[in-house]
Amino acid sequence: MKKLLSLLTAAFLIAGMTACTETVTPPADTTAPADPQSSEASEPAVEAEEPADELITVGYAQVGAESDWRTANTVSFQSTFTAENGYELIFDDAQQKQENQVKAIRNFIAQEVDYIVLAPTTETGWETVLGEAKEAGIPVILSDRQVVVTDDTLYECWVGGNFLKEGQDGVTWLNNYLVENGRDSEALNCVLLQGTIGSSAQIGRTQGIEEGIAANPNLTLLEKQTGEFTQAKGQEVMESFLKAYDDIDVVFAENDNMAFGAIDAIKAAGKVPGKDIIIISFDAVKAAFDAMIAGDLNCSVECNPLHGPRVSEIIQKLEAGEAVEKIQYVDEGVFDQSNAEAELPNRMY
Ligand code: GYE
Numbered sequence: 162m163k164k165l166l167s168l169l170t171a172a173f174l175i176a177g178m179t180a181c182t183e184t185v186t187p188p189a190d191t192t193a194p195a196d197p198q199s200s201e202a203s204e205p206a207v208e209a210e211e212p213a214d215e216l217i218t219v220g221y222a223q224v225g226a227e228s229d230w231r232t233a234n235t236v237s238f239q240s241t242f243t244a245e246n247g248y249e250l251i252f253d254d255a256q257q258k259q260e261n262q263v264k265a266i267r268n269f270i271a272q273e274v275d276y277i278v279l280a281p282t283t284e285t286g287w288e289t290v291l292g293e294a295k296e297a298g299i300p301v302i303l304s305d306r307q308v309v310v311t312d313d314t315l316y317e318c319w320v321g322g323n324f325l326k327e328g329q330d331g332v333t334w335l336n337n338y339l340v341e342n343g344r345d346s347e348a349l350n351c352v353l354l355q356g357t358i359g360s361s362a363q364i365g366r367t368q369g370i371e372e373g374i375a376a377n378p379n380l381t382l383l384e385k386q387t388g389e390f391t392q393a394k395g396q397e398v399m400e401s402f403l404k405a406y407d408d409i410d411v412v413f414a415e416n417d418n419m420a421f422g423a424i425d426a427i428k429a430a431g432k433v434p435g436k437d438i439i440i441i442s443f444d445a446v447k448a449a450f451d452a453m454i455a456g457d458l459n460c461s462v463e464c465n466p467l468h469g470p471r472v473s474e475i476i477q478k479l480e481a482g483e484a485v486e487k488i489q490y491v492d493e494g495v496f497d498q499s500n501a502e503a504e505l506p507n508r509m510y
Contacts, residue, residue: 216249217476220269221278224305225257227390228418229446233510234280234305234466241469248473257357257389259283263290270297276479278472279316280305283359291315302475304468306361313487317479320471320489322464324362328369330495331413331441334460336377338439338497346379349410352402353385354395354423356415362464363387366415366443383409388419395419399426414442417449417461424457435459435498445496447508453501463493466510 219242223235235252242250251274255261259282269277270293277299281287287308294301295315303319310316339345351374356363367385374380383406388395395414402409403426412427414420420442427434434440434457442449445463452458471489478485496504 216244216247217276217480218249218251218272218274219276219278219476220251220265220272220274221253222262222265222269222280223252223254224262224280224282225254227257228392228416228444229448229510230416230418230444230464230466231390233446234468237467237469237510238278238472239469241473246473255282257282259286266290266294270294270299273297274299276476277301279303279308281308281360282306282357284309284361284364285359288312288315300479302472304472305466318475318485318487318489320468320475321361321491322493323490324365324464325369326365327443327462327464327493328366329373330369330462331366331443331460332370332373332377334462334495334497335380335411335439335441336373338459339379347410348379348381350381350383350406350408351411351413352383352399352406352409354388354398354412354414354419355385356387356390356419358387362390362443363415370413380411388414388422390416390419392418392422394422396422396426399423400429403427403430403432409438411439411441414440417442417444417446417452417458420458420461421448421452424452445494445508446510447505450496450501450505450508453496453498454505456498460495460497462495465491465493 221238224231226232239250239252242248251269251272253265255265262279262282266277266279267290277294279301281303284307288310291301291310292315301316303316305321307319308316353367353370355367371382374382384402386398388398395418399412399422412423414423420440423440424434427438432438439459441460442458443462443464445461449458449461453461475485
């Protein structure tokens with residue numbers, strides 16, 4: 162379909178140059194890009210000559226439904242990749258299992274989709290199946306987490322958050338908070354609830370947090386363990402930490418949902434979350450704002466899940482034969498109890 166599109170694009174341009182408009186009848190708005198703010202919104206649509214029912218087929222290999230972030234990410238794709246916007250979306254939920262994602266990608270290849278979008282569970286183990294997609298001539302766009310492959314032509318590009326920076330921002334927030342509250346000479350014990358081991362979000366955040374803790378001689382990391390990015394597992398692991406140590410001062414949870422589980426565990430242990438134990442998490446979903454307003458959560462470092470429009474913009478560029486940046490980081494902020502209430506009405510997820 163790609164070749165046909167470039168031929169049609171060429172025909173469209175030539176027709177435009179010679180003012181011969183009879184053969185060029187841009188259809189209503191089947192090709193409108195998903196992102197209304199996109200600067201390409203008013204440019205001539207690449208698929209102008211396609212019949213109205215010729216949609217761009219996109220297979221999305223999603224991680225699962227483990228967190229509020231993930232749900233927002235799924236909604237972002239489902240509301241962007243609609244027939245109205247010129248797409249057919251084939252959505253697959255891998256239930257946090259890489260083998261399911263590999264199967265999904267093979268199904269997408271068999272169905273001859275136009276693009277594959279992958280939010281990889283973990284970073285390694287993608288060479289073979291991405292090689293199969295390349296062999297089939299189907300471009301792969303990575304979103305959210307990254308892959309580690311020796312040949313980076315196995316994917317077009319990646320868009321997502323800077324997880325290392327997020328981890329660093331979490332510790333910077335803690336250091337500032339301790340100074341502001343006159344606690345910067347206190348010796349404090351930290352525990353770390355990690356995300357899915359081997360996922361970019363875990364690797365980057367863990368590195369940023371561990372390096373930040375190591376750089377402050379007053380902070381000690383007692384223990385780290387995975388809570389798989391889920392509330393239930395976060396609660397379970399926090400319960401075991403609370404049984405093992407009676408002097409925990411700080412919890413880093415690599416996503417908000419695990420922090421919600423930790424808050425429940427801390428309350429059940431008779432301690433006050435947000436006061437007796439400082440809690441810092443990642444994502445900044447709406448429920449984290451509620452928890453900050455309630456005083457239970459101290460800080461949430463933002464990770465933006467609204468990648469649907471970003472991936473659509475990438476696809477539109479590829480359709481138009483334009484170059485796309487290989488690695489695209491999204492800007493993200495840091496929120497705490499001082500700004501949660503004011504910020505909550507602006508949150509999109
Ligand atoms: O932080 C977590 C989700 O990969 C950035 O995955 C994503 C992470 C997000 O389950 O909540």
